[in-house]
Amino acid sequence: MPLSSAEAALRPRNPWEAVDLGVHLAQRHAGLLLGSWAALTLPLLGVLSLLLWRWPGVVLLLFWWLKPAFERLALHVLARALFGATPTLGQALRAWPGQLRGELLASLTWRRFSLSRSFTLPLTQLENLRGPARHQRLHALGRRSGVARWLTILGMHIELVLWSGLLALIWLFLPDQLSEPRNWLSLLLRPPQELLWLEHLSNACYALVLVVWEPVYVACGFSLYLNRRSELEAWDLELAFRRLAERLGAVGQALLLTLAVGLATLLASPPALAGETEPAAEAASALCPLPGEDNPGPDTPRLTHQPLTSRQAQAEIYVLLDQPPFHRVEERFDWNWPERDDEQPNDASPPPAWLQDVAESVEVLLWSLLAVAALLAWRYRDWLRLFAARARGSAAADAPPPTRLFGLAVDPASLPDDLPAAVERLWATDPRAALALLYRGLLSYLLHRRGVPLKDAHTEGEVLVLVQRLGDAPLAAFAARLLAAWQALAYGSRPPPADLGAELGAEWRQLTAATPPREVSA
Amino acid sequence: MSEDSSTQPIDQADANEHAPAAAGSDGRAAASQLQRATQLVQAVRDELGKALIGQQAVIDEVLCALLAGGHVLIEGVPGLGKTLLVRALARCFGGQFARIQFTPDLMPSDVTGHAVYDLASEQFKLRHGPVFTNLLLADEINRAPAKTQAALLEVMQERQVTLEGNALPVPRPFMVLATQNPIDQEGTYPLPEAELDRFMLKLRIDYPEHEQELELVRQVTRSPRSDMLEVAALRPLLRERDVPVLQKICAELPIDAQVLDYAVRLVRASRDWPGLAFGAGPRASIALVRCARARALLHGGEFVTPDDLKACAPAVLRHRVRLAPELEIEGRDVDQVLAQLLDQVAAPRS
Numbered sequence: 001m002p003l004s005s006a007e008a009a010l011r012p013r014n015p016w017e018a019v020d021l022g023v024h025l026a027q028r029h030a031g032l033l034l035g036s037w038a039a040l041t042l043p044l045l046g047v048l049s050l051l052l053w054r055w056p057g058v059v060l061l062l063f064w065w066l067k068p069a070f071e072r073l074a075l076h077v078l079a080r081a082l083f084g085a086t087p088t089l090g091q092a093l094r095a096w097p098g099q100l101r102g103e104l105l106a107s108l109t110w111r112r113f114s115l116s117r118s119f120t121l122p123l124t125q126l127e128n129l130r131g132p133a134r135h136q137r138l139h140a141l142g143r144r145s146g147v148a149r150w151l152t153i154l155g156m157h158i159e160l161v162l163w164s165g166l167l168a169l170i171w172l173f174l175p176d177q178l179s180e181p182r183n184w185l186s187l188l189l190r191p192p193q194e195l196l197w198l199e200h201l202s203n204a205c206y207a208l209v210l211v212v213w214e215p216v217y218v219a220c221g222f223s224l225y226l227n228r229r230s231e232l233e234a235w236d237l238e239l240a241f242r243r244l245a246e247r248l249g250a251v252g253q254a255l256l257l258t259l260a261v262g263l264a265t266l267l268a269s270p271p272a273l274a275g276e277t278e279p280a281a282e283a284a285s286a287l288c289p290l291p292g293e294d295n296p297g298p299d300t301p302r303l304t305h306q307p308l309t310s311r312q313a314q315a316e317i318y319v320l321l322d323q324p325p326f327h328r329v330e331e332r333f334d335w336n337w338p339e340r341d342d343e344q345p346n347d348a349s350p351p352p353a354w355l356q357d358v359a360e361s362v363e364v365l366l367w368s369l370l371a372v373a374a375l376l377a378w379r380y381r382d383w384l385r386l387f388a389a390r391a392r393g394s395a396a397a398d399a400p401p402p403t404r405l406f407g408l409a410v411d412p413a414s415l416p417d418d419l420p421a422a423v424e425r426l427w428a429t430d431p432r433a434a435l436a437l438l439y440r441g442l443l444s445y446l447l448h449r450r451g452v453p454l455k456d457a458h459t460e461g462e463v464l465v466l467v468q469r470l471g472d473a474p475l476a477a478f479a480a481r482l483l484a485a486w487q488a489l490a491y492g493s494r495p496p497p498a499d500l501g502a503e504l505g506a507e508w509r510q511l512t513a514a515t516p517p518r519e520v521s522a
Numbered sequence: 523m524s525e526d527s528s529t530q531p532i533d534q535a536d537a538n539e540h541a542p543a544a545a546g547s548d549g550r551a552a553a554s555q556l557q558r559a560t561q562l563v564q565a566v567r568d569e570l571g572k573a574l575i576g577q578q579a580v581i582d583e584v585l586c587a588l589l590a591g592g593h594v595l596i597e598g599v600p601g602l603g604k605t606l607l608v609r610a611l612a613r614c615f616g617g618q619f620a621r622i623q624f625t626p627d628l629m630p631s632d633v634t635g636h637a638v639y640d641l642a643s644e645q646f647k648l649r650h651g652p653v654f655t656n657l658l659l660a661d662e663i664n665r666a667p668a669k670t671q672a673a674l675l676e677v678m679q680e681r682q683v684t685l686e687g688n689a690l691p692v693p694r695p696f697m698v699l700a701t702q703n704p705i706d707q708e709g710t711y712p713l714p715e716a717e718l719d720r721f722m723l724k725l726r727i728d729y730p731e732h733e734q735e736l737e738l739v740r741q742v743t744r745s746p747r748s749d750m751l752e753v754a755a756l757r758p759l760l761r762e763r764d765v766p767v768l769q770k771i772c773a774e775l776p777i778d779a780q781v782l783d784y785a786v787r788l789v790r791a792s793r794d795w796p797g798l799a800f801g802a803g804p805r806a807s808i809a810l811v812r813c814a815r816a817r818a819l820l821h822g823g824e825f826v827t828p829d830d831l832k833a834c835a836p837a838v839l840r841h842r843v844r845l846a847p848e849l850e851i852e853g854r855d856v857d858q859v860l861a862q863l864l865d866q867v868a869a870p871r872s
Contacts, residue, residue: 382796386862456868461829490870491778492825 006082010226011236015147018227022220029081033074033215036092041070045207049200056199060206067214068107068117072099072125074218079126082226103130118221119148119228141228148224155217162209167202415441420505427501434501435486438508442482445512460487478507553824559771560822563589566614566759567820573610573756574603575741576734582820583725583837584611584699588765589772589816592722592809593678593698595663595713595841602727604701608659611699615760617656618693624666626709630673634683648685653677654692656762660700664710671717674698678720695765722809723834724841726857768819775815777826780870785810785831791867792843797859802842810838828869836860 007028008021026033041063048059073096080087087095103124107117114120120138123129129137230236321327377384416422419441426434443463446452452466460483467479482504488494563585570581580596584607587594596604605621612619622633635651652658653674663671677683678698682691700721703710718724730738760768786807793801814830823830840856849859 380796386796455865457865459828459832459869461827462832487827488825491781491827492776493778494824 007084008082008223008226010230010239012231013227015224015227018223019147019151019220021227022223023216025078025082025223026216026219029077029086030215032081032086032089032092033077033219034211035089036073036077037070037215038211039089039093040073040096041207041210045203049203053196053200056196056203059200060203063203063207065108065112067210068112068121069100069104070210071118071121071214071218072096074215075099075121075125075222078215078219078222079122082222099125102128103134115149115152116145117148118151118217119145119224121218122222122225141225141232145224148221151217151220151224155213158213159206159209162213163202163206166205166209170201170205415444420508423505423508424501431496431501432489435482435489435496438482438504439486441508442479474507475511478504478511481507556771556775556819556824557822559768560819562759562764563768563820564822569614569756569759570607570610573613574607575738576730577603577607577727580607580725580727582817583723583834585820586813586816586834587723588615588695588697589768589819590722590809590812591695591697591769592812593720594700595718595721595724596699596701596727597704597724598701598727599704602729604727605659605661608657608699610756612657613756614758615656615762615765616758617695617762617765619657619659620652620655621659621661622652623661624663624670626665626667628666628670630670633670633673634677635685637686646686648688648690650685650690651683653683654690656693656695656697658696658698660698662703663700664702664713667711668714668717671711671713674700675717675720693762695762695769718841719803719805721841722813723837725837726840772816772819773812775818775824775826777811777815778870781814781826781828781831782811784828784867784870785814788831788835788864788867789839791863792839792860795859795863797846797849797854797862799844799846802839806838806842810834813838832864832869835864 008025013021044066045059045063048062049056052059052062073092076095076099077087077092080092103111107121107124111117111120123134123137123141127137415437419437423434423438423441426437443454446463446467447454450470452470454463454466458466464476464479464483468476470476481500485496485500485504489496567581567585570585571578574581584594584596588611596607598604608621609619622628631651633651634653635649637646637648639645640647660674663674677692677696680689681694681696682689684690698721702713729735789802789804789807789810791801792798792806795801810831811826813834814826817830817834818824818826821830836857839860843856843860845854845856845859
């Protein structure tokens with residue numbers, strides 16, 4: 001393809017300028033690019049949606065995954081159009097399957113997530129490079145594809161913005177009854193099967209967004225590629241020569257021919273010289289003859305004593321070089337990060353005294369704040385204990401059972417080994433002490449053997465309820481009898497029946513014998 | 523239990539009080555009198571349970587207040603049978619019953635009464651207000667402004683009304699049952715603390731359970747009146763003069779020093795309890811002990827146990843304390859804080 005037929009001016013540009021050129025390229029062929037893209041992708045999306053109607057997410061994923069394959073069509077159109085051979089829509093679509101050859105698998109698998117996809121696609125598709133050759137070529141083009149990466153990231157955002165904008169547009173067109181938030185919510189809160197159409201609608205919106213954006217994206221990547229190549233291969237010079245050649249026609253060709261022949265003879269002469277002079281034989285391979293001993297250079301007195309010395313000539317040459325056309329003054333304005341002024345090292349000068357005062361007062365303030373916080377925590381410790389402890393909740397449940405309850409020692413060690421015997425002994429002289437001892441025994445048993453979470457605040461009635469919840473009928477009956485007797489004695493001053501002590505003692509023996517000792521893990 | 527058998531013992535008890543009895547038989551007589559009183563109160567309770575279905579706890583507490591000679595403030599959304607409860611109670615004990623519907627334009631004289639000039643006799647005549655009754659239902663008491671609510675202060679505390687400079691006693695027994703809608707409803711005036719303190723109990727009436735509501739709907743729809751339960755079918759089990767006797771029996775129920783101490787400790791704990799802006803006064807301790815005695819009697823106890831106190835405490839305390847603003851903002855309830863308090867104050871020990 002002749003470079004001169006390119007419709008864009010090929011010269012080295014700033015990469016972002018090249019991206020801009022890509023946008024212009026896409027604009028110029030917008031109809032063809034968008035049309036071909038839509039004709040290719042929309043039916044495909046339709047087919048995918050019909051096949052996978054129940055899985056709209058999978059449809060979207062597949063469609064998104066196949067984007068590199070679709071991009072080949074856009075690139076094909078662009079590459080042809082750049083050099084004037086714009087294909088028709090039909091031609092482009094027919095050419096597409098042919099374009100899919102060449103590393104399609106790679107571009108759909110491990111290169112799918114490459115951010116510089118748009119920049120490397122022309123390598124694969126237009127230069128038909130693969131494997132090591134492609135790698136080498138990529139290396140030659142230089143991995144300066146930063147702008148291409150940024151382009152992809154930008155593209156992702158543009159896609160998102162356009163997609164959500166389109167969905168919002170649809171939402172704005174909803175009738176009033178539906179756009180009321182409650183109705184909208186009720187619409188969204190339906191069973192997933194009824195919401196499939198909504199997801200397919202969103203998929204279609206995405207496809208429409210791609211119709212607009214993807215050709216632009218491919219064009220931008222393509223122009224980045226062109227830019228890089230024209231930079232490396234001096235396409236602008238080549239084009240200038242070609243234009244020169246075309247303008248001068250045959251005369252030019254002859255002139256060029258003589259120029260070439262002249263150059264060739266000039267280049268061929270040094271070996272001839274070398275053949276003539278023996279001392280210079282060792283420098284036969286050099287293009288220029290080396291200066292001999294008798295030719296020490298411009299500093300020899302013969303030269304320096306001439307009216308125009310080399311020194312003078314040098315100075316004049318420098319003056320000349322400083323003037324146009326050798327020296328060009330160009331003013332460029334660019335965006336830059338502001339220069340930092342505080343680059344001086346910190347130890348240059350100590351901070352001023354007032355600043356130190358301020359720092360000290362801030363320090364005092366912080367310490368006093370800390371002290372106030374500690375004071376407040378102490379002042380409201382009840383609050384903290386009450387409400388912070390509630391959050392811990394279960395931690396308290398794991399605490400070891402208390403050793404004292406209702407002012408009674410309920411630790412198993414504090415009780416006599418043979419409790420019923422002790423009760424029966426006490427009963428005759430002091431029934432109240434005997435009942436208290438048995439009550440303590442019951443509480444200790446409940447706490448340590450049965451793991452009942454008893455607290456100081458539990459009344460006898462609540463203890464009984466807790467016992468009944470254990471589902472142990474004999475124990476509950478025993479507890480009911482004991483607690484009734486205890487309540488009557490303690491709160492009603494009613495002495496218990498004389499034989500109650502022996503009965504309760506016997507029951508207690510049975511109960512403790514029936515249930516094997518089960519230590520509660522503390 | 524028949525009507526005769528339930529009212530008979532109280533007459534005897536009444537006689538026992540005046541008749542001198544030997545020291546040995548006195549204890550036995552007191553025990554049997556207590557037993558009969560319990561039976562009677564439980565009969566009334568069962569009878570009330572027929573009228574007000576699914577609110578057994580509220581019935582118990584109202585009976586406690588009646589036995590302890592206190593007044594009751596019932597809070598709940600409309601339509602849960604607050605008025606029905608009062609009508610049924612009035613019916614069961616055969617006393618007089620009056621009802622005042624509190625409205626924003628109700629005047630104090632509409633409650634207590636006033637003097638009117640009689641043209642025929644050319645004299646001022648006192649017209650007694652609705653407070654001269656045994657059971658006074660102050661319906662939606664927080665719909666009236668504080669001025670009218672305060673008209674009840676004297677009669678609730680002193681059991682008398684001062685009209686035209688004369689102190690007129692109200693009949694005994696006298697009990698005010700006020701109902702109020704939850705404070706946050708439209709157009710309500712919160713009761714002043716002094717007024718609240720005069721109510722012995724504040725009850726919360728809540729929606730009935732599913733089964734009970736089923737039964738309720740079944741019964742109401744069977745009755746000839748369209749939308750409310752009939753109280754005419756209830757038997758008047760108590761006579762007007764039985765109530766003071768029951769109250770006397772209740773007041774004499776023994777209470778151990780430790781239990782008394784527990785009551786005072788509970789109330790005192792509310793004063794410096796974190797989470798309560800201010801606690802209950804001594805009137806709360808008094809009310810707590812009286813209510814616990816009534817509860818013990820109602821449950822057939824011969825003495826007051828800490829359980830009785832603990833069960834009464836929320837109703838006695840909940841209108842006498844105020845929740846700290848921080849907790850109010852957090853959306854906590856007085857009952858939650860009181861439950862915490864009851865859960866932390868140690869029960870009596872021996």
